[in-house]
Amino acid sequence: MAFTLPPLPYDENALEPIIDAKTMNIHRTKHHQAYVDNLNKALDGQVEFAEWTLDQICEQMGSIPETIRAVVRNNAGGHWNHSFFWPILAAKGQGGTPSVDLAAAIGASFGSFDAFKKGFVEAGMKRFGSGWAWLVMKRGGALAASSTPNQDNPLMKGFVDSPGIPLLGVDVWEHAYYLNYQNKRADYLAAFWDVVNWNEVNRRFAEATKG
Numbered sequence: 001m002a003f004t005l006p007p008l009p010y011d012e013n014a015l016e017p018i019i020d021a022k023t024m025n026i027h028r029t030k031h032h033q034a035y036v037d038n039l040n041k042a043l044d045g046q047v048e049f050a051e052w053t054l055d056q057i058c059e060q061m062g063s064i065p066e067t068i069r070a071v072v073r074n075n076a077g078g079h080w081n082h083s084f085f086w087p088i089l090a091a092k093g094q095g096g097t098p099s100v101d102l103a104a105a106i107g108a109s110f111g112s113f114d115a116f117k118k119g120f121v122e123a124g125m126k127r128f129g130s131g132w133a134w135l136v137m138k139r140g141g142a143l144a145a146s147s148t149p150n151q152d153n154p155l156m157k158g159f160v161d162s163p164g165i166p167l168l169g170v171d172v173w174e175h176a177y178y179l180n181y182q183n184k185r186a187d188y189l190a191a192f193w194d195v196v197n198w199n200e201v202n203r204r205f206a207e208a209t210k211g
Ligand code: MN3
Pocket: 027, 031, 082, 171, 173, 175, 176
């Protein structure tokens, strides 16, 4: 079954002024759509993977034939990461706050909420070139801030430094922020907190905790 671009859960201008409508439009209908199209193209005729979910492809990247693995890794990652990204954003003031349970887990793993934010932003700032910063739940339940290059994600066990279940992530490719922030990734990451959809992060955390 071919993969498709998921619907955006809000209007393209909903995240303004933090993320402008033009960036949202280009990012989703051009960049994200290209990952979808290129993933479908790469898997065309690969009957063995016809019923695989996007999660399965990311989690079992080592099972993808080497001849197509690099293109599948880039584009399945790109599709997964952006499909994850849109719903964990919400209009300023609409995203709620971390749940009591999530706040407690963040406190236990990082020492404080501010220490978590600092670690998460640092992960994004230190990522040279293009990639993502993540809050992940590692095996055993501890939370960690990490980053991945390109379109890799924490589901890709054996391919990334800090595998786990992604709870929050931010795209630090220049295409995610260049129109509004130009080269100022730090400003983009500082503003990002205003549009985090904690309701969705809480839901993912509750689901991950259930196991
Ligand atoms: Mn992107």
